[in-house]
Amino acid sequence: MKGVVFRGLEELVIKNQGMSAWEALLDKHAPQNRVYVSAQSYPDEELFALANEVAEILDKPLTDVLRLFGEYLFGYLTERHQGILQQFSDFQSLILGIDSVIHTEVAKLYHEPNLPTINSQQLEDGRILLRYSSRRKLCFCAEGLIYGAGAHYGVKTKIEHMQCMHDGYEQCHLLLTFGGN
Numbered sequence: 001m002k003g004v005v006f007r008g009l010e011e012l013v014i015k016n017q018g019m020s021a022w023e024a025l026l027d028k029h030a031p032q033n034r035v036y037v038s039a040q041s042y043p044d045e046e047l048f049a050l051a052n053e054v055a056e057i058l059d060k061p062l063t064d065v066l067r068l069f070g071e072y073l074f075g076y077l078t079e080r081h082q083g084i085l086q087q088f089s090d091f092q093s094l095i096l097g098i099d100s101v102i103h104t105e106v107a108k109l110y111h112e113p114n115l116p117t118i119n120s121q122q123l124e125d126g127r128i129l130l131r132y133s134s135r136r137k138l139c140f141c142a143e144g145l146i147y148g149a150g151a152h153y154g155v156k157t158k159i160e161h162m163q164c165m166h167d168g169y170e171q172c173h174l175l176l177t178f179g180g181n
């Protein structure tokens, strides 16, 4: 996982729980003197260990923490890659362009990123079936990113996690229903 993702988590933890909480997390789950550099890659296990501990501290399910983190990450990533967001005029076109535009661009900007495979299919206006698969099974983080995108465009979004890799399926199916304000 790229450092930019860790740095998003770092910012979120420091904002909510303070610097000493983040330092305690690092002491426990990262090698000594760890400093995350956006463009560098770090072990996925390190991110999972940090997220797990945040869930324990907050006494919340890991799925909720990953969702919250994803929501925050959307703003964090788009702030750092403003050109990407400018290519989309609305929520729907952004969701339809995650794989073909956003992550394709990410693959040019970062050296060997580990990206999920996402296929977004419009069913009708206001409804998209999003198929997600990744070795990292970060589908709840994907949910959060989608909510973050909805918040950015002021679009109310409902996500039904119809099937999930965590239940043994090869891909997750997320049914998105959105519209209104």
Ligand code: HEM
Pocket (backbone or CB within 6 Å): 001, 002, 003, 004, 005, 077, 078, 081, 084, 095, 098, 102, 103, 106, 110, 112, 113, 114, 115, 116, 134, 135, 136, 137, 138, 139, 141, 142, 143, 145, 146, 149
């Ligand atoms: C990684 C989904 C938008 C940049 C990921 C991951 C997920 C994801 C779930 C974690 C890796 C995995 O699952 O294997 C989404 C969704 C988006 C979205 C659902 C929109 C709703 C964006 C945007 C940017 C971005 C707007 C940048 C401006 C990245 C980067 C990574 C990543 C840099 C990390 C790659 C790595 O660690 O090697 N994305 N993403 N994504 N995404 Fe996205």
Ligand code: ZN
Pocket (backbone or CB within 6 Å): 139, 140, 161, 163, 164, 165, 166, 172, 173
């Ligand atoms: Zn899932």
